[in-house]
Amino acid sequence: MNVTLITNDAVRLDVACAEGQNIMAAAEAAGLYPPAMCHEGSCGLCAAHVLEGSYEMGPHNPQAIPTGPGGVLLCRCQPQGDVTVALPYADAQISRQQIPEREAVITGLKEVAAGTVALSLLLKSDPVMGQGAEFVPGQYMELSVPSLGVKRAYSLANLPNWEGHLEFLIRLVPGGAFTGWLSARAKVGDELMVRGPLGSFVLDEASPRPRVLVAGGCGMAPILSMLRHMGEFQDSTPVHLIYAANREQELLPDSELETLRAALPQLGVTLAVWHPQPGWFGFTGTAADALEAYLIGTALVPDIYVCGPPRMLESIEAVALDKAVPETQLYAERLPH
Incomplete structure (x- = not known):
């Protein structure tokens, strides 16, 4: 099956999609990394619209589906034949590089406001990327605990640094798999996997406006x-x-x-x-x-x-x-x- 992705600046990208594979997975297998966060049909960041073709949607949060005909989530949309999909962002926002994934250790975990904890991590030294934490202020990371089998995305609160420090502000969600682990079992010294940086929510440094x-x-x-x-x-x-x-x-x-x-x-x-x-x-x-x-x-x-x-x-x-x-x-x- 073929998936044609059309960005809002009219760039067409053709991706092969296997039977039972969702569009996000097919795109990533082809070396394209559209904006995404949870990969679980929850956050809505990978929202798009199918213009042509039939498809099925896997389990997802209905509130995350964009309005209008053909509204889908790429991480849950499985084509049933050739499809054409309109993306709500420009080609430049689709990364062509595999997102780095690294190991990190919890160095701090404390409540900073009602229902909110500050999570501090230290990245382990990587043979390719070294020790530093490189990102643009405004971007986010995906955090996962191997023993839980879940991953969640959280924005960074600190600045890029050579030491490998990462800071997050995380709202504790009642019944949440990840935040439940944070509030009840996580401790300094525990290890997580960190994938990123991700996202294009960054300052326009060239703008002269307030x-x-x-x-x-x-x-x-x-x-x-x-x-x-x-x-x-x-x-x-x-x-x-x-x-x-x-x-x-x-x-x-x-x-x-x-x-x-x-x-x-x-x-x-x-x-x-x-x-x-x-x-x-x-x-x-x-x-x-x-x-x-x-x-x-x-x-x-x-x-x-x-x-x-x-x-x-x-x-x-x-x-x-x-x-x-x-x-x-x-x-x-x-x-x-």
């Missing part, structure tokens, strides 16, 4: 990495952070924000809490509410970077559209469903 970075919950991880990057390079671009949570206990400690302010004197911060306790002095409302208030009060149309749950991203996109922010100035990374 930036608004919007984070919901653990979506703060890639935003934190971006802000640390700006601070490290003394980037003077005007930047405003909107950091949102349902309750104030879910926000990171003030000390982390103070460190960012010290490195970035131009940084503005809005802490938005949807359901605060009495005595809350920050912004009351959602991330979208806070963004709308910010855009009303500024004359310049900024680049907007947002990471959070799907519903938050949808509301942010609606506000940006209403306030005439061009689609090309909106960069989004959604957390898994």
Whole structure:
């Protein structure tokens, strides 16, 4: 069977697909690595649309399926004959290099906010890649525990470094296979497999426009990495952070924000809490509410970077559209469903 992938910049890629093989696996076997995260039909990052041909969908989260006719997840879509698939991204976002996979050891695991843990890892030295942790701020890694047989993707919160350190902010999900292991059994010294870096949610360094970075919950991880990057390079671009949570206990400690302010004197911060306790002095409302208030009060149309749950991203996109922010100035990374 043949699968024709068409990117949104009109590049056509033909991939052979074996019977019973999903499109993502076929593409990777051919040396093409489209954006993907969970490979389990859960996160929705590999969403696409089948234009022609018949197919079957394996087990998946219905909420992750994109709207419109032929909406599929590449990691769960099994062609029943030749198919043509429209991809929602450009050819440049499809990697042609196999994603590195390395061993790592847990060096730290602590709760940093209600329901959120900070996981610190140290990569083992690799004969080809050496010791360093190379990535672009905003990217993510896939973490897996061999004994569990599951893998999950999490954004990096720290900066690239030669020592091999990786930091993640992870929301503990009740009943979650990976986070259940983290909260109940994981300990310093345990080993994991790390695959990556992955993702194209990174700063447009060439843009002269001011930036608004919007984070919901653990979506703060890639935003934190971006802000640390700006601070490290003394980037003077005007930047405003909107950091949102349902309750104030879910926000990171003030000390982390103070460190960012010290490195970035131009940084503005809005802490938005949807359901605060009495005595809350920050912004009351959602991330979208806070963004709308910010855009009303500024004359310049900024680049907007947002990471959070799907519903938050949808509301942010609606506000940006209403306030005439061009689609090309909106960069989004959604957390898994």
